[in-house]
Amino acid sequence: MTLAEVAAAVSGALHTAGSDTPETVVSGTVDTDSRNLGAGDIFVAKPGEVTDGHRFVAGAAEAGVVLAIVEHTVEADVTQIVVADAVAALADLAREVVARVRAAGDLRVVGITGSNGKTTTKNMLARILQDEGETVAPRASYNNEVGAPLTMLRVTETTRYLVSEFGADAPGKIARLAGLVTPDVGVVLMVGLAHAGGFGGVEATLKAKTELVEAVRPGGVVVLNADDARVASMATVAAARDLTVRWFGHRTTADVRADDVEVTASGTISEITVDGEPHALRLQVLGAHHVMNALAAITAAGVLGVPAADAIARLETLEIAERWRMQPLGSDRVRIINDAYNASPDSMAAALRTLAQITEPGQRKVAVLGAMSELGDQAGEEHDRVGLLAVRLRYERIVVIGADARRLFISAIGEGSWDGEAVFFETADEAYGYLMGELRDGDRVLVKSSNVAGLRHLGDRLGESFS
Structure with a gap:
């Protein structure tokens, strides 16, 4: 220009x-x-x-x-x-650049949102599409009013696919970001409690996530989670706008569905069905919840013309979803799973269950947990739930870090972890000192918190110590 x-x-x-x-x-x-x-x-x-x-x-x-x-x-x-306003100018420039590239070539745009799983699904879809043509996708979690336009501005005349990730902590933000590119395909993963404090509750979160469906261009397609009733309700909005709906999930009515999910220490296995055709899916990524992200990516890729067998083969080459997201560190002696880039009640529960599934008899489960942010008035109750779940999953050690997570520690003690199983530390450094003296051969350790708690760096430190 x-x-x-x-x-x-x-x-x-x-x-x-x-x-x-x-x-x-x-x-x-x-x-x-x-x-x-x-x-x-x-x-x-x-x-x-x-x-x-x-x-x-x-x-x-x-x-x-x-x-x-x-x-x-x-x-x-x-x-x-x-x-x-420099930030507004950044958005205006992104809108203009994407429009020019679209007018000059064959650019297809996919927008992804959801309370959890955006970054993993983005990475999965980008991995599938990059073998089809030049693909631009966000680095890390570039999904806000600065990161999303910066990603859009990386498109060139030869870019075939733009995958945009849309996050938001208040109403109207997804509408503004998605409105810059009017996606051909919109993917909604789930509506949960992540950022509920900023939205004012889960129903307000639903309304905000629906903004992506409202931004998809006429004649476009929305990919919706059939298992999430709130996401499924968006089909009414899609129908009113004459958009095609494609479904993913575990329900038999889903166009792309998964059955028989098995989580192992080396990955996640599932049988999936795509428009009636059976396929085996063997992800190297840990966690049953990542099967849903894979289903969403496979569904979106199918809308863009990628055969399911090709999409699956490419997904199976992914070793991790993203740094600090269920990232295996350490060694077989002491395995560290660093999942401390982000946390919500749903992702915290999924991570705790995943570590429990991959821990074999004779090995100890150790949870190193920090606060979940942006939960508003529901923060106390949701931290209680996490503490209770960790105890009920029989974690041998529950290490809680930071004043904002103290209620999780108290909840675990109240549920029965009062004989030294649950411990509390104000800082990550204090917890590191404890863990270096406590961890032993065979331990499987989950490090999980929201980004602001900073435990991802503790996870890296433990991984290096036991590598």
Whole structure:
């Protein structure tokens, strides 16, 4: 795009520098982190909670950045476009770029949302599609008002598939993000309690997740979880918009369904049926809950024309869903399962059950647990449930970390883990010292918490210690 076209797309005022003119063409990477940029790239100077991107414009210019999108001019030798809101400008630019690529080629867009499983399903679908053509998908969990547009801005004239992950902590955010690309296919995984505090309850979460169905373009397809009654209710919205619905799940009515799920220490096995045709699915990824994510990915890929056998073969090459998501670390002597990138009541329960399933007689189950965030008024009750579940699954050690998770510890003691089975520590360092003295050969250890609790780093540390 020319500088003038970029300025028009973001409704900004162009201030050229050096030999640049409004007709100068730019085509580099776009990012809000100047450390990721170099010659020919574009820096969006976003004000942040910790620092202000405008402080780094001059440094970005020295690194070769050719354009800075700013909220006020900065003393730097680089062309700048001044906008009212840098984050809004990022979204506007993403909308324009995706529209241009779509108009020029055969780009297909898939949007994914759900209270749990978005990142795993995104990675699974991207793995399937990358063998079909150039595929752009989010790095890590780039699913918010900054990460989603940055992903969209990675498409090129040769991109065939864009997989977008849409997260939200308040109503209207999915509508805004999905509205940037109007997906051809919308995938809704589940409606649970993740971020319920921000939404004001699970029914408000349902309404927010339905925004993706409402954003799918006319003639598009929605892929819905047949096992989740709230997700299934979105079929009414899809019908009103004349969208095709494809179903996945364990129900016999699902277009893509799973039966006979078996979780082992080396992966997850299931028999699946795709439009009446049986297939074996052998994932290296741990956890019965990941079968549902695989079903969603296979269903979406099928909508895009990928045969089920091809989709399954590609999924079976995935070793982990994502770093810090049911990631096996350590060794056969002491196995660490680091699943501490995110946590909700549903994912916490699924992870606890998975470790219980893969622990053999004579081995101990150890749960290292931190707080689940953004649960609002339901936080106390949901932490109680996790404590009770860990005891009922007969975890030999329950290690609880952080003041926000203390109620989980108290609940476990109340359920019967009062003779040293459950212990509490204020910090991860204290817990690490305890675990290094407590863990022994044959132990199987789950590390699980929300991202803000920071236990993923404890999981890495334990994995390194027992590797």
